Amino acid sequence: MLKYMNTPHEHHDEINHATGHSGSIKKMAASATLHCLAGCAIGELIGVTIGSTAGFAPYHTVFLAAVLSFVSGYSVSTVPLLRVGTPFMKALRLVLAADTVSILTMTLVDNILMLVIPGALNKNLGNPVYWLSRVVSLGAAFVAAYPVNLYLLRHGKGHALTHHVHCSY
Secondary structure (H helix, E strand, O other), X not given: OEOOOOOOOHHHHOEEOOOOEEOOHHHHHHHHHHHHHHHHHHHHHHXXXXXXXXXXXXXXXXXXXXXXXXXXXXXXXXXXXXXXXXXXXXXXXXXXXXXXXXXHHHHHHHHHHHHHOOOOOOOOOOOHHHHHHHHHHHHHHXXXXXXXXXXXXXXXXXXXXXXXXXXXX
């Protein structure tokens, strides 16, 4: 998928043939991971806020947060495709193919950490432990999903699929 150069480390910063653009694939992976993180974080925060405020058990709160992280993550990726004229079903299929592995990775890491950090799912969202736990868990989710996105981009998958659509309109 990438144009290889003479040195073993330069080929990753040359041309991504999946998108046809030059630039660092590592920067694209970081951007894709931040994009997924933003979408996931929206759903996670809404889910935990609802679950904590409503008095749900921690596992029910995490389940709600996970479901909403997929909904918001997919929405954050689908809306821009719709704006450039991609038909809804095509946009949805692209987003499901591009984002599912990244969102799944983030959601698993984030929610596992929120369950194991003592006090992370405290019912009081004004508690600093909750917010520190949230920063740690979302940071860890980014760290876990970055190599996933890098791998996918290097193989013409993941956000390379949606980036290609953005560039073709």
